[in-house]
Amino acid sequence: MELEGLRLEAYRDAAGVVTIGYGHTKDVEMGDKISPWWAKELLVNDIREVEEQVRALGVARTEAQLDALVSFAFNLGIGRLKNSTLLRFIREQRNMREIKREWNRWVFAGGQRLKGLERRRAWEAKRFFE
Numbered sequence: 001m002e003l004e005g006l007r008l009e010a011y012r013d014a015a016g017v018v019t020i021g022y023g024h025t026k027d028v029e030m031g032d033k034i035s036p037w038w039a040k041e042l043l044v045n046d047i048r049e050v051e052e053q054v055r056a057l058g059v060a061r062t063e064a065q066l067d068a069l070v071s072f073a074f075n076l077g078i079g080r081l082k083n084s085t086l087l088r089f090i091r092e093q094r095n096m097r098e099i100k101r102e103w104n105r106w107v108f109a110g111g112q113r114l115k116g117l118e119r120r121r122a123w124e125a126k127r128f129f130e
Contacts, residue, residue: 001022001043001125003071003075003120004022004023004043004075005022006021006022006036006039007019007020007021007035008020008031008033008034008035008036008039009020009033010028010029010030010031010033011030012030013109013112014109014112015034015110015113016110017110017126018030019034020033020034020042021034021037021038021039021042021043021050021077021112022025022039022040022042022043022113023042024042024043024046025041028038028048033048035066047070047074050070050074050078050099051070052074053073053075053078054070054078054081055064056071057081057082057087059087059090059091064127064128064129064130065128066129067127068124068125068127068128069081069124069128071120071123071124071127072086072121072124073104075117075118075120076106077114084106085102085105086099086103086104086105086106089102096129099125099128100129103121103124103125103128104121104122106117106121106127107121
């Protein structure tokens with residue numbers, strides 16, 4: 001919830017995706033409005049789905065790794081994680097420095113480097129190695 005922020009009215013995120021609540025993007029249209037309660041429900045359901053997808057990858061060995069990868073995949077989509085050098089490096093069990101460097105490459109949206117994504121990636125990379 002902290003990483004996403006809460007918006008109760010639909011908006012276009014930095015990548016132009018129509019979004020509402022805590023980063024919910026499915027079946028959202030501009031003009032939609034929701035309550036804080038509904039925003040939390042959508043987040044819980046979205047996270048469950050992403051967690052299943054990340055678990056299926058078979059790379060999260062700890063709860064911390066699962067948390068970090070779920071955050072990443074929730075933000076960018078499971079497809080981007082599956083096709084990323086980051087995931088390849090994790091599978092290859094590369095060293096911490098190399099994996100963190102890959103994590104920090106994912107800080108752009110709409111062609112711009114975003115402070116919010118820098119903070120999120122730093123948290124994810126740190127969490128992954130806890």
